[in-house]
Amino acid sequence: MESITKNRQSPEALRAMVERAYGTDRVPAGDGWASELGHGWFNVAYRIRLRDGAEVVLKIAPPPQVEVMTYERGAMSTELATLELLRTHTSVPVPTVDFADQSHELCDADYFFMPYVDADNLGIIAETLPTVDRDAYMEQVGAANREINSLRGAAFGPLAGPGDPSWRRVFTGMFEDVLRDGERRSVDIGWDYDTVRAVLAEHAGTLDEVTEPRLVEWDLWDSNVMVRDGKLVCVIDHERAFYGDPLIEAGFTGSQLAAFGDPAAFMRGYGQGELTATQQVRRNLYGLYLMLIMVIETVFRAHADTTQYDWARPKLDEAMASLGRTRR
Template sequence: MESITKNRQPPAVLRAMIERAYGPERVPHGEGWARELGHGWFNVAYRIRLRDGAEVVLKIAPPPGVEVLTYERGAMGTELAALELIRKHTGVPVPAVDFADRGHELCDADYFFMPFIDADNLDVIEDRLPAAERDAYHERLGAANRELNSVRGTAFGPLAGPGDSSWRRVFTGMFEDVLADGERRAVDLGRPYATVRAVLTEYAPALDAVVEPRLVEWDLWAGNVMVREGRIVCVIDHERAFWGDPLIEAGFTGTQLAAFGDSSAFLRGYGHGALTENETWRRRLYCLYLVLVMVIETDYRGHTDTRQYDWARERLTEVMALFGRTGP
């Protein structure tokens, strides 16, 4: 996926990073030892073959001169913190961190190395799978997501803080941040920003039902799940994690917006029944936040075509209709 946030580096810099992480004896020679992994939208990632044949992945944060959405600032630090929490408190398989460097001496951004995961990306293969096999993977994903959400925090908000005892305050702050990001770039939502804010104001009291902070991935789509022989062997890309309401997780999105797919298998695996009335309104607020991010981030990514923007604008119309807002 193409994005101006991808901080590509020349071979000499990549070699210097490898030497710092693994030592000079493992720095590769010649050509063909690095290739970019193109699936992600935000960070650049390279698959690298070391001199001894071992394969690793190098992930580099966006360059400092590229403006990102407010919630994306410091994302690599968030991912490293999330990986530590997950390894310490759950059995969900996540990448090991071989080496992390946040000193900005070799390049202008944070980076880290992890082992290459030899497995299939679920998003890439699921359309080719028999329905029963695809559903089984999503049931396992639901169970894994529940285990991640079992990790309890002491306050809502970013993993690094500051925290807040009120989920309503934290979520409305997140929501306002993305609206401010959109207004700063004059991103067209197809309706006034004030109309969207009015929906949040009206339905925000539903958020008060959430009183216990839980570890939330928020970005746990099929594209971040690596599978092999019926098993989930690794969950990747944790830079959007925070302490929040588990109902905001990606797997619940299809309960309100059919375009995001059928959530039934995920819900079975998670062990979650039909949503209550309060949960339904919360989930609709989370859908609204998600599609706002998807619309507004296209400007910050510097997308050269409008496919994501157009698709997300349609979803914005659909979710606003769930709140009874059918006009501009």
């Protein structure tokens, strides 16, 4: 996915970054040692073959002059903190961090190196798999997501704080940040922004049911899962984590928005039964939040075509309808 948030670097800069991370004797020589991993939507990532043949991945945050959405600020710091939490407190397989640099001396943004994971991206191969195999993988994803959500936080909100004991206040604030981002860039969401605010206000009481902050991955789509030989071998991309309601997780999205696929296998692996009426309303709110982001981010990322916008806009209407608002 092409986006102006991708902070591409010259071969000379990449070599300098490799030298700082791994030492002079491992700096690649010649050509063909670096290739961009193109399926990401936000950060740029390179697959790099070191001089000794070892393969690593370099992930670089967006350039500082590119405006990102409010919730995306400091995303790489969030990812590093999340990786540390998951490595030390769960059995969920995640990348190790070989080296991280936030000095901005060699590059104008944060970056880190991790080993290359020799496995298939589930999001890429999912449609080629028999249903039984795909479902088996998604059950594993559900189980892993439940373990991630088992980690408790001191308060709701960003990992780095500030926290708040009220999930209603935190989610309302997250929602408002997205709306203000859209208004600031005059993004056409197909609705009056205050109408969307009113929908959230009408249903915000359901958020009070959530009283225990849990670590939420929020970006655990199949495209962030690496698999091999029937096993989940690594979960990647952790920059959107926060302490919140586990029902906001990506794997539940299809329960309210059919375009995101049948969530049955994920929910089975997670151990989640049928949602209660209140949980369904919360899921509708979370679906609306996601669709607002997917529409508004197309402007922030200066997409070269309207494919994502054209896909997401009708889904935003669907999310509004699930909360009682339809076009007349």
